[in-house]
Amino acid sequence: MRFNFTFRKAKTVLNHEGAVAYTLTPQLELYAAVATAALSDQFYETADARLLRLRELVARNDPEFVARLAVYAREQLYLRTVPLVLTVELARRHRGTSLVSRLVARVVQRADEITELLAYYAQANERDGVKTLGRLSKQVQKGLARSFNNFDGYQLAKYDRAGRVRLRDALFLVHPTAKSAEQQHLFDQLVQGTLPTPYTWETELSALGQQQFASAQARTAAFRTAWETLIGSGKLGYMALLRNLRNILEADVSARAVERVCATLADAGAVARAKQLPFRFLAAYREVLLVQSGYVAVVLEALETAIGHSAANLRGFGLDTRVVVACDVSGSMQTPVSARSKVLLYDVGLVLGMLLQSRCGHVTTGMFGDTWKRVSLPRGRVLHNVQEFYRREGEVGYSTNGYLVIQDLLRRREVVDKVMIFTDCQLWNSTGDGGTLAQAWIDYRRTVAPRARLYLFDLAGHGAAPVEVREGHGAALIAGWSDKVFDVLAALENGGSALTEIGKIELA
Missing domain, CATH: 3.40.50.410 (von Willebrand factor, type A domain)
Known part of the structure; x- marks a missing residue:
C-alpha cells in the first residue's frame, strides 16, 4: 500500500452552498466520509446520499486501504455501523483472498454486530429478509463463523434481540464450529430460545419501573436503593454511568454513592478503557446542569477531570x-x-x-x-x-x-x-x-x-x-x-x- 504519493493539483467544484471548493483524493474523501458518518440525515446530505457516496468511494479505492480504514474506524474512532458498511461493500467487490473474512472477524466486536452486518448485507444486495440470505458470500460466512466463537452465553443472550435478522438466524446461516462442548450447548440454547436472561442494570431498572408504588416518595426511595446497589456492585459500565448521571442525582443517592460515582468518572484507567467520544462528556455535563442537587458541583468537576484524561496523550x-x-x-x-x-x-x-x-x-x-x-x-x-x-x-x-x-x-x-x-x-x-x-x-x-x-x-x-x-x-x-x-x-x-x-x- 503506497501512501507517500505525489499530489496533483486539485480540481475545483461547487460545495453545497455554491461556493468554489477543491476536490480530495479518493482515499482522503473516503476517510473524511467514514470518520464523520452517523448515517442519519444531515444539514446538507441525507443518510441515503451519504451511503451511496460511501459505496461509490469504496469502488474507487484499493481493497486493502478500505479494509485498513474499516479497522481504523472501529478500533481508533470507536465507530460501529460504518465499519460494517465498508466490510459488506468490500465483500461485494473483492474476490480471491481471505481479506474479507479476516476483516469481518476484526470489526465484529459485539454479538449484535453479527446481525447488523447481515441486515445491511441483505439491504446492499437487494435481498428481502433473512430467508434470501442463503447465498451468503463465502468470505463473509467464514468471518462471521469465527466471530461467533468470540462470544459467551451472557453476550449471546444480551444481544439476542428481535429484528430483521436474529442471532439464531445468523447461526443457521454461517454454521460456526463450536470450540468446545460448552459452547455447543450455548449454540443449542440460542436455537431453542432457552438462553438464561442475563442480569443487566437495564433489566433491573425496567422491572422496577413497572411496579406500582404507594407514593412518589416510595418510588424515589426504591430507585435510590436500586441505584446505590448498582453503583456499589460495580456492574454499571462507564457509558451507562455517563448517560444516567441525571437519573442518579435525581434519585437523591447517598453521599457515599456520589463519591464512588465521581471516583469512577475521574479514574484515568476507567476513562481509557471506556473509549468514549469526547462529546459524550459534554452531553453528560449538560444533563447534570439541569439537576437541582447539592452534588452537582462535584460531579461537574469529575467530568472535567474525565475529559482531561481522555486527552491525556494529546500532544499540544x-x-x-x-x-x-x-x-x-x-x-x-x-x-x-x-x-x-x-x-x-x-x-x-x-x-x-x-x-x-x-x-x-x-x-x-x-x-x-x-x-x-x-x-x-x-x-x-x-x-x-x-x-x-x-x-x-x-x-x-x-x-x-x-x-x-x-x-x-x-x-x-x-x-x-x-x-x-x-x-x-x-x-x-x-x-x-x-x-x-x-x-x-x-x-x-x-x-x-x-x-x-x-x-x-x-x-x-x-x-x-x-x-x-x-x-x-x-x-x-x-x-x-x-x-x-x-x-x-x-x-x-x-x-x-x-x-x-x-x-x-x-x-x-
Whole structure:
C-alpha cells in the first residue's frame, strides 16, 4: 500500500452552498466520509446520499486501504455501523483472498454486530429478509463463523434481540464450529430460545419501573436503593454511568454513592478503557446542569477531570508555538450528530477546539459565522469553556465566513504558526466582497507567515475542502469526532498524514 504519493493539483467544484471548493483524493474523501458518518440525515446530505457516496468511494479505492480504514474506524474512532458498511461493500467487490473474512472477524466486536452486518448485507444486495440470505458470500460466512466463537452465553443472550435478522438466524446461516462442548450447548440454547436472561442494570431498572408504588416518595426511595446497589456492585459500565448521571442525582443517592460515582468518572484507567467520544462528556455535563442537587458541583468537576484524561496523550504546543483555534458556529453546524443525539456538530467542534486549547501554551480562540470574534478563555476547564461559547451562540451570526479568520491575521500582520479551523468545510462568503479562505491563506503565507500551517478539522465529510489540501500549500485535512484527530495532527507535524495513520493498521 503506497501512501507517500505525489499530489496533483486539485480540481475545483461547487460545495453545497455554491461556493468554489477543491476536490480530495479518493482515499482522503473516503476517510473524511467514514470518520464523520452517523448515517442519519444531515444539514446538507441525507443518510441515503451519504451511503451511496460511501459505496461509490469504496469502488474507487484499493481493497486493502478500505479494509485498513474499516479497522481504523472501529478500533481508533470507536465507530460501529460504518465499519460494517465498508466490510459488506468490500465483500461485494473483492474476490480471491481471505481479506474479507479476516476483516469481518476484526470489526465484529459485539454479538449484535453479527446481525447488523447481515441486515445491511441483505439491504446492499437487494435481498428481502433473512430467508434470501442463503447465498451468503463465502468470505463473509467464514468471518462471521469465527466471530461467533468470540462470544459467551451472557453476550449471546444480551444481544439476542428481535429484528430483521436474529442471532439464531445468523447461526443457521454461517454454521460456526463450536470450540468446545460448552459452547455447543450455548449454540443449542440460542436455537431453542432457552438462553438464561442475563442480569443487566437495564433489566433491573425496567422491572422496577413497572411496579406500582404507594407514593412518589416510595418510588424515589426504591430507585435510590436500586441505584446505590448498582453503583456499589460495580456492574454499571462507564457509558451507562455517563448517560444516567441525571437519573442518579435525581434519585437523591447517598453521599457515599456520589463519591464512588465521581471516583469512577475521574479514574484515568476507567476513562481509557471506556473509549468514549469526547462529546459524550459534554452531553453528560449538560444533563447534570439541569439537576437541582447539592452534588452537582462535584460531579461537574469529575467530568472535567474525565475529559482531561481522555486527552491525556494529546500532544499540544508550547509557549513558543502560536496557535489560532477557530470554531465554526454557523447554521449548518447546528445539526445533531445522529438522529437520537442532542449533541450538534457545533458542539463537537467546540469540544475538540477546547481540548486543543487546553494543551497549547500560546493560543487565540474564537468563533466565526457572519463575523469572526476572538474569545479569551482560561485553560483547563474544557467543558465549562464549551458552555461559555454556547452561551454566546448567535453573537457572530450564522453564515460561514471562515476567510475572516485569516483576513484578521492579515490586517493585524500577526504571525502565527498554526491555524486550526473546526468546521463542516462548507465555507462561503455572505458579504459579497469576494473573499475566500483559499485566497486569504495564499496572501497570508506570501506576505506575513510563509511557514504557517492550516489544519481543517472536517466534522461533516461532504467530500471537498475550501482550500487545496496538498504539499506546498501548507494546508491539511483531518476528519472525525474522536480525540484520535489529534493523533493525525501529531502525524502531520512529523511529515505524515491521516492516510499514514490508517496505513499503520495491521491486517492480521
